Amino acid sequence: MHTPTNLKTSWPDAIFAHFRRVGIRQVGYVPDAGHSRLIELCRDDPDIADVVLTTEEEGVGLVAGAALGGQRAALLMQSSGVGNCINMFSLLRNCGFGCVVLVTMRGEFGEFNPWQVPMGAITEDVLRLAGFLTYRIEDADAVDDIVGAGCDMAFDGDLQVAILLGQRLIGRKQWTK
Amino acid sequence: MLDRRELVRDLLIDRGDLLVVCGLGSATYDVAAAGDHALNFYLWGAMGGAAMIGLGLALARPQKRVAVLTGDGDMLMGLGSLATIGVQQPKNLAIVVLDNAHYGETGMQPSHTFSGIDLVAAALACRFTQARAVSRLEEAAEVRALLHSGQGPLLVNARISHEDTPRVLPLRDGHAIKRRFIAAVDSA
Numbered sequence: 001m002h003t004p005t006n007l008k009t010s011w012p013d014a015i016f017a018h019f020r021r022v023g024i025r026q027v028g029y030v031p032d033a034g035h036s037r038l039i040e041l042c043r044d045d046p047d048i049a050d051v052v053l054t055t056e057e058e059g060v061g062l063v064a065g066a067a068l069g070g071q072r073a074a075l076l077m078q079s080s081g082v083g084n085c086i087n088m089f090s091l092l093r094n095c096g097f098g099c100v101v102l103v104t105m106r107g108e109f110g111e112f113n114p115w116q117v118p119m120g121a122i123t124e125d126v127l128r129l130a131g132f133l134t135y136r137i138e139d140a141d142a143v144d145d146i147v148g149a150g151c152d153m154a155f156d157g158d159l160q161v162a163i164l165l166g167q168r169l170i171g172r173k174q175w176t177k
Numbered sequence: 178m179l180d181r182r183e184l185v186r187d188l189l190i191d192r193g194d195l196l197v198v199c200g201l202g203s204a205t206y207d208v209a210a211a212g213d214h215a216l217n218f219y220l221w222g223a224m225g226g227a228a229m230i231g232l233g234l235a236l237a238r239p240q241k242r243v244a245v246l247t248g249d250g251d252m253l254m255g256l257g258s259l260a261t262i263g264v265q266q267p268k269n270l271a272i273v274v275l276d277n278a279h280y281g282e283t284g285m286q287p288s289h290t291f292s293g294i295d296l297v298a299a300a301l302a303c304r305f306t307q308a309r310a311v312s313r314l315e316e317a318a319e320v321r322a323l324l325h326s327g328q329g330p331l332l333v334n335a336r337i338s339h340e341d342t343p344r345v346l347p348l349r350d351g352h353a354i355k356r357r358f359i360a361a362v363d364s365a
Contacts, residue, residue, distance in 0.1 A: 051236070051264075051265060052264060053257075053261055054258070054261055055257055058229045058255070058257060060223075060226065061223070061226035061228070061229025061230045062230075063233065064230050065229065065234035065235070066233040066234070066236065066237045067233075067355070067359075068196075068218055068230070068234050068355065068358050068359060069196075069236070069237025069241075070363065073233065088223055088226055090222055091222070094221075094352075095354065096352050097355070
């Protein structure tokens, strides 16, 4: 399991602080090592419904339903999960549902597993083609700023915002003990 | 077997502030045929997504009742969402599958339910509180009562005839459907 190594600030905590600030009430996710700390924070918060999904595209419906009921929702997924969502993303675009998606990247910097590369290499392009504004973070110091701005744009403007958390930020997946 | 229009009409009689999510295709037309309503969220795409939209809505509005009316094709495409709903156990969510065992929008090709794939058993396996099949219009009143007061998550699989029905086309502008729905929920 991944453990945050940045001592200055724990970036998942910085993301979570913005979830609290903008009033995220539902978080959909497929379990993910890179998001493990953020998932834990969401699960521990009684004001947030944490919804574990069988596939990421379910989360797109969840966001829409939450918005219809007056709640804000965020999605946490791995870059591979973006590919699972493409058609369902049309729901967000067609109706103008504000949404923040935090994407932990695989298949890039130092990736050991070549099977992750094809999807990881096209993740940002896919999101843009699907109508998302995309921002990429490689450095823990940028998390607070970019996630804050992304959340505001998503929910002030009913826009679809994806924030890609680079593999340099998350750390390479360790394959040996 | 049930006539889909008669069933949906009976399910939505005196609907009060029931929040309704309609799966794409015939389910949307059926709900529109029963009477346009601001608390209808019509889907025209996003196949496989109706049940999850219902879940997000049910979690956001625990004091309101949410009914998802959708077809067997949409439910089969979102089969995993039954498991996701089973984990969440929303008490205020019911799904009605209008099961004609065919893909009506694309030329009536048989769906998986035609080969006996059982959505009621799937819902029970996913820890739905109650799941049942209905095939007679006389059962509509009971199903309607479940939508308004049964403890969810619930699934009703309605075996409907696959006779073609005339299309009744409601609003198609997603932004307009959304805004109208949100305004109506706020004042309901």
